[in-house]
Amino acid sequence: MRRPWRLDLRMARYLLAQKAKRRTHFPFVTMLEPLEACNLRCAGCGRVREYAAVMDRRLAGDACLEAVHASGAPIVSISGGEPLLHAEIAAIARAIIEERRFVYLCTNGLLLGETLDRFRPSPYLSFVVHLDGTEAVHDRVTARPGTYRTAIAGIRQAIARGFRVSTNTTLFRGSDVEDLHRLFSTLTAFGVEGLMVSPGYAYRDATDQGFFLDRQESIEVFRRVLDPAKGYRFYNNPLYLDFLRGERDVDCAAWTTVTYTVLGWRKPCYVLADEHVEDVQELLNPALWAAYGPGRDRRCANCMMHSSFEGASILEAFSRPRDLLTVAREERRG
Numbered sequence: 001m002r003r004p005w006r007l008d009l010r011m012a013r014y015l016l017a018q019k020a021k022r023r024t025h026f027p028f029v030t031m032l033e034p035l036e037a038c039n040l041r042c043a044g045c046g047r048v049r050e051y052a053a054v055m056d057r058r059l060a061g062d063a064c065l066e067a068v069h070a071s072g073a074p075i076v077s078i079s080g081g082e083p084l085l086h087a088e089i090a091a092i093a094r095a096i097i098e099e100r101r102f103v104y105l106c107t108n109g110l111l112l113g114e115t116l117d118r119f120r121p122s123p124y125l126s127f128v129v130h131l132d133g134t135e136a137v138h139d140r141v142t143a144r145p146g147t148y149r150t151a152i153a154g155i156r157q158a159i160a161r162g163f164r165v166s167t168n169t170t171l172f173r174g175s176d177v178e179d180l181h182r183l184f185s186t187l188t189a190f191g192v193e194g195l196m197v198s199p200g201y202a203y204r205d206a207t208d209q210g211f212f213l214d215r216q217e218s219i220e221v222f223r224r225v226l227d228p229a230k231g232y233r234f235y236n237n238p239l240y241l242d243f244l245r246g247e248r249d250v251d252c253a254a255w256t257t258v259t260y261t262v263l264g265w266r267k268p269c270y271v272l273a274d275e276h277v278e279d280v281q282e283l284l285n286p287a288l289w290a291a292y293g294p295g296r297d298r299r300c301a302n303c304m305m306h307s308s309f310e311g312a313s314i315l316e317a318f319s320r321p322r323d324l325l326t327v328a329r330e331e332r333r334g
Ligand code: SF4
Pocket: 252, 253, 254, 268, 269, 270, 271, 272, 292, 293, 294, 297, 299, 300, 301, 303, 304, 305, 307, 308
């Protein structure tokens, strides 16, 4: 299955409309975290520790929709925590889809198979299952045996029932490139729509800080992982993949993904929360970004997160016709 053409069309129209309004800072993606509770405690995850005091909180459906409207982005990525633990998750996703926004429901896959009956296949809905390697590697990262097999079973059921499914893989220090290629081959054979990749971010609250790659290490690993000769269909846009391989530099554009949580909007970005605020416009204020990004805040030095640099590369493409052609060609290649 390939990515729906209407997503690319919608994004192109949205970006052109923002340009026509002369907006420089606007979101592409609303990252919606309707709960922070999770059924795993992965070593590289900051959320389950950062939000430990509010693990019992859930965003109601109305609050989720208000956040989606306040942001206005055409793509809504629902994450957490584990969103499939939220009792109203199917109704929340359905309400967003009814507005013809594209929902990416990010899950560790443990509950995917048993919750599929609550969803209906749609070009506007994709499950994104997080997998960090094949069985031994993934089960080690999630610190629980059996997580890989359960997630894979969920992926296969979802695809067999006509759902769009992508995967997301985080790279850490010690990620085994051959193992990742085996994982990508397996997932490709199952018919996933695309493979997303991103380096892990060294969350202050993550238990093992030695787990994370610095920027140069990330580039070296990604050069091997993203080997074009392998022919894998990566979901990230080709300019961001160039950035991960160290072949292109872009600045942080973290306002392209705004994150709403049980405590409000994370400010400044998906990975840093110096505070939580009520008004998303605070994140879209150009003055804020004079203080954040590589070279401006030491916590940004090694960050290569797709939530900010992928958006930055798309913005760059829209100001350079040759880059735009590259993106268009690669997106349709799949
Ligand atoms: S570079 Fe800094 S501000 Fe930008 S996304 Fe990364 S951590 Fe956030």
